[in-house]
Structures are given as C-alpha cells and as structure tokens.
Amino acid sequence: MKKNWKALTAVAAVILIVAVAAILINLSPSPAPEARPGALQATGKFGFPVSDIKIGEGGTTKASDGKTITGYNGTCDSAAQAAANYAPLIRDVNVKTWTIQKATLAELAVMGPWLKGATAIGDLVTSSDQAAAAGFDGGWYDRTAVNAGGIYRLVSCDAKKKAVVQVFIGALSAQTKAAPLASFDTVSMELTWKGDWKISDALVMGEDRDFGGRVKDKGPGGPVPAASSGAVPMLTDSLVNTLFESKSRDGWAEYANATR
Template identity: 50%
Template sequence: MSTKWKALIAIVAVAVIVAVAIVLINRPTEQVAQPEPTADSGMVAGKLGFPVSKISIGEGGTKTAADGKTPIGYNGTCDSAVQAAANYTPLLVDVNLETWETQKATINSLAVPGPWLESVLLPFSVIADSKTQGTALKTFDGGWMEQSDVKAGGLYRTVSCEAKKTAVVQVFFGALGVSDSQPQGYFGTRTMELTWKGDWKISNAVTGINDADLVSRLKDKGPTGGLGVPPTGKIPPLDEQIVARYFKDLTKEGWVEYANATR
C-alpha cells in the first residue's frame, strides 16, 4: 500500500472517530418555518426537564428497508418525520467494516441524490475500502468502529416541518467509538432534512462539508462531543451532569424526549 493511501486512511479515520470529541459552538441563525401543531401539545417534563413526547424510536414505519432493520413506509405527518429521523440516524452514524456495503445500499435507497450524499458516504467508504487494501483498523465487537444507540440520547428537535413536503429534524444520540483500550462512549447530534417522495427520504444532512445552507436554518448544530472520562466500554445513562456538559453554551429550546428514551 502506498504512503499516500495510508495517509488518506489515517486522515479520514481521525475525521470520523476523533472529531466526536469536539464540542460544537452555538451559532445564531435565520428564522425557519415552525412545525405544525401535534397531539403532543400537552407534553409534561421528564426527569431531565425536557418535555416527553408520545413519539417512540423504532416506530412509525410499515415495512423494513433492505438491511432488514431500518423502518420505512411512513404516513407523511410531522410526527412520522420525527420517527423517521430517529430510525435513520444509525445509517448516518454507524460504521461496521463487516456490514458497510449493506448499510451503504440502504442509505442510497433512502436518499435524494445530491452533493450531501457524497459527503456522507466518502469517509465511511474510504475506511471500509481500507480493509481490502490490507490496512489494519481497530474495531470492537465484530467490526464496529462507531455504534449508535439512539435511545441512549433519546432527544429530538423539530426545526421545521410541513407534512408530506419537507422536514428538518435534529436527533441527539448515544454511541460507542473505538479507542486505544475499551470502546469510548459519547453523545452527538445528527441533523437531517427529509423530503416526502411517497415516503420520507433523506435529502440533506449536516456533515461538516458543504452544508452551510442547512446549518443556516438551525438554532445551533446541537450538542456533540466526548465525555471527558476514561473509556468504560459503555454509554453512560444520560443524567443532569451530562446534559449540563453537552448543552453548555447551547440552547435547550425545542428539544423533546422520545417516549422510549433510556433514562
């Protein structure tokens, strides 16, 4: 393998894995269309102070994507867009060298083509391709480099939504990433734009590459970063201390707990 290729693998691996330790800074934005009212207008606050929705992670779909696990087939309401965003988040976070090709095919089946898609796929594809080039990459539990648990974060923010047209939703998730010893737990945010094309399809996502237009519609990119503690191999339960760490300098406005968030 050439020195140039090894350098590229190292750079991309760092971009995907280590960048989760950088806490994103709040930035002001322009106004966006408000989501339509939903049946959740009577939501009560949960143990962490966020309103608790009736919407659950893993629900809303009427069938399953080709990967055999991602729910698809939504009814087009704004509530279903929030369900779809949670269910699509692992596709934009997970990296498993053994199952990447299936994940990539599922992403393509749920994507509205555009420059954003190449930005999403490129880092993961380069890492996965390194396997065939003989580059040894550290993994855990059967090929994982990043493994999300949406319920561990269990929060969403509807930035904008018009039923059966478009929606922008942010999802706060928990995850494990590779480290020098045990897997390292962390929390992060995935922001996606969904467009209705007979089902909710991903038409844009915040990747850090050429996504200024989408970012301009957000209050902020959402809480993301490392836990600042030695790796334990587990994602810790979200508590007040962790919330305070991740939402420092960011607004909690608009964030809502999924009904089945892990608490």
C-alpha cells in the same frame, strides 16, 4: 289586527323552534377530542417535555437491509420518528456490513452532494486495513445508540413536503488499543416527502455549521472520556448541562422510550 296577530304567531313559532334547537344542541354529547400522536406529556427529568413518539416505531415496512423502518404516513410526528430510525444509517460504520448500509442509505436518499460526505468515513474505514483493525465487537468503528440520547428537535415541518429534524444520540467510536470512546452528538437531517420520508440532506459528522440557516445551532454533543469502558453512559444532569453548554434548549423534546 287579525293579520298582525298571525304575524306575531309566526314570529313566536320561529323563536320557539330556534330555542328548542339550541337546547338540543347543548344537550348533545360533545365529540371526543381526537388523539394527537406526538402530543407532549409531562416534563422529563432533564426539563425537556416528553413526547409519546417512540424510537423504532412509526412505519409499516422495512428497507432492503431488513431492519431500517420505512413506510411513514407523512405527518410531522412521523418525520420525527423517521429521523430517529434513519440516524444510524448516517452515523454507523461496521466494516462487515458497510456495503449493505451504504446501499440502504442510497435507497432512502434524495441524491445530492450530501450523500458523498455522509458516506466518506465509512468508505475510508472499510478501505483501510489499519482503521478496520481498530474496530470493536465484531467490526464496529462507530455505533449509534439513539435511545441513549433520546432527544429530538423538530426544527421545521410541512407535512408530506419537507421537515428538518435534529436527533440527539449516544455513540461508541473505536480507539486504537483502547476501549471504544463514548460520546453524545446531534444528527441533523432534512427529510423530503417522496411517497415516504427520504433524506435529502444531512449535516456530516464533525461539521460545525448551521445547516444552511435551517437550524439554530449544530446541537449538543461531545466525548465522555471518563466513560471509555465500551458502553454509553446514562445521561445525568451535569452531563446534559455540559453537552448543552452554549447550545439552545428551545424546541427539544424526549422520545417516549429514551433510556433514562
């Protein structure tokens, strides 16, 4: 009987300790949830979720041109930032600065056949006096306005490995004896981690393919003839509907500082 009593006392003591521990755990304050960069916020005016990722941010250094942001941390959010910041390197053409831009693009590229295609238009324009003469505002032939589009689709991503991102941009393109033509387009690129995000492939302007099966579609885009006044127009519901016609809206989100 004495042994049984001691056994029951020991069991009761263990139960009491477990109960007290459970109470203390429940009373302890829960750790604050970790902030998630790029978390999607309220829906924007065109029905796309709005991210807290901003164009023109994300890196800690700059490329040799002194303006393209580099030095990312390798997260998928940083891939979306890098894609926005790298888009002008793929699309812009200015006859006065093309040599610098081409060198910067090579600096941030994983060499491959895609690079020749991405620089073909710039090489052609800068070697043609007639094409160069059609430039506007100090040598521009194509000028990207990423904020004017301000939407991106992170198609796929494996942090610090590889990402495929599509960036919806605004743009101005030179016309002979006319104000530059405004348009919107999608820049699709693959990024590979090499100590920083590097461009390892890009869908060349004018190509209408699915990027080797890596994207759902080429993405929205098209000219805005009525806006040939030298400025990219503000997006409207009707314009978004037209540009996204027959294109999927799945996965698209707005950058936090898109022009609206």
